Amino acid sequence: MKIGFVVNQIATEEEWYDTTLLTYTAVHKGHEVYIVGVGELSYLEDGHMGLLAVKAPQTKSRNLDNYLKLFQDPKREKFFITSKDLDALFLRNNPCEEIGDRSWAKTAGMIFGQIAMEKGVLVLNDPYALMTSYNKMYFQHFPEEVRPRTIISRDVEEIKDFFQKEKGKIVVKPLQGSGGKDVFLMDNSTNLNQIVETIARYGFVIAQEYLPAAKNGDTRVILVNGKILEVKGKPAIMQRVNKDGDIRSNVHVGGTPTKAQLTDTIKTLCAIVGPKLIRDGMFMAGIDIVGDKIMELNLDSPGGIVSMERLEKEKFSNEIITAIERKIEFKRYYQGKLPNAFLATLDV
The missing domain is CATH 3.40.50.20 (Rossmann fold)
Known part of the structure; x- marks a missing residue:
């Protein structure tokens, strides 16, 4: 290949x-x-x-x-x-x-x-x-059951109203962004105007309900072909523990990867988002879960496999390349008759 x-x-x-x-x-x-x-x-x-x-x-x-x-x-x-x-x-x-x-x-x-x-x-x-x-608006097309309460706006007053409805504690971040950049926990209104206006200079602002479980970090799960990636019964999953004083758990900003358990809640959340990922040709996806909600979908360059292989001592990367090999094999059988989005998530 x-x-x-x-x-x-x-x-x-x-x-x-x-x-x-x-x-x-x-x-x-x-x-x-x-x-x-x-x-x-x-x-x-x-x-x-x-x-x-x-x-x-x-x-x-x-x-x-x-x-x-x-x-x-x-x-x-x-x-x-x-x-x-x-x-x-x-x-x-x-x-x-x-x-x-x-x-x-x-x-x-x-x-x-x-x-x-x-x-x-x-x-x-x-x-x-x-x-x-490639921006976070895509996430809003998934069922409400999997998402935190959210508004997306550039209007400071609208976000302040949402802040009050959420009892004075929300997370704000840019609509376009990744890796925990410009993510803020707002638990008082002192700097709310300034932070919202700063983010809004470059686009829309996401305001989300604060999930108390976020103090323990988040769980990253890798889906391939719309399903949780597994090797020898071990799932591609890890817990990312926050650095003290930081709500972000991304590894490159100081989050620590640790082993995580695949709970029934995580299985259910992944099962709910899987069909749309399959329909849209999302071969590989990174899902970030806090408590009983998905915080983000990572679809451009989802990561975590390096850390997961070290934690679980299994070759998840080998299974990803093998999945691509199978797709190429079926592509040759059907000589271009299978649409790209269908073939991208074909699980054979």
Whole structure:
């Protein structure tokens, strides 16, 4: 299988990113792997997508840091390939990290992914669905039972009214964002105006009910093909414990990954959101759960597999690449007759 991975920028990838692990795993399973930043995609005169990509190194090293250094080496040769050369394209770039003078890059992966898809490449997650989901409004299309009470607005007075209805304790954050950036717990009205106005300069503001269970962090679950990913009966799940004084539990801002139990509540929440994820071609999703509610869906570049493998001593990444292999096999059987969104979540 020839598979491309789209990232924000090769130079900014990290050893603990799931993309690093997934490309490494694909190489070790014998596949030809190409890694490309969104700025090195192009549209060609014959209608195909072009990629100026780094070919993932063949290495027996089990050290992801050494592996990362090999493909980030500025002297490493780049190859120009096209969508003709690929069986699959895995979009792993995070639009919310593209700010300032790289705002052009926010939707680039999805747009070029659509070109590749139209030329017969299996694109994960489905690029048309990603265009509607890369901000948090997508979450509001799921059943109310799984979501915290929420309003989305740029009006300070509207948010202040919601604050009062929620007995003076809410969480506010930007509609477009990830990784815990600009997330605030408001338990008094002193700075509410200032914080809402600051976030609103760049777009809409999400105001959510505060869930008391958030003091214990959140639970990240990985879904593949709309179902909880499991290997040898062990689910891809972890608890992320907050750093003292911080409501955010994201690992890169100081949250600590620990083992978590797959409860009936978590199973039910994942079962409720699964059908829509399947319909929309969301091959891989990260679900963040607090108490009996889902706080966020992560669909652009869901992470956590690196930590989960260390906690559970199982190769979840191997199962993800195997799932892609099966899809490519069925794609060849049906010679392009299966729609991308259907094939993206086909569980065989």
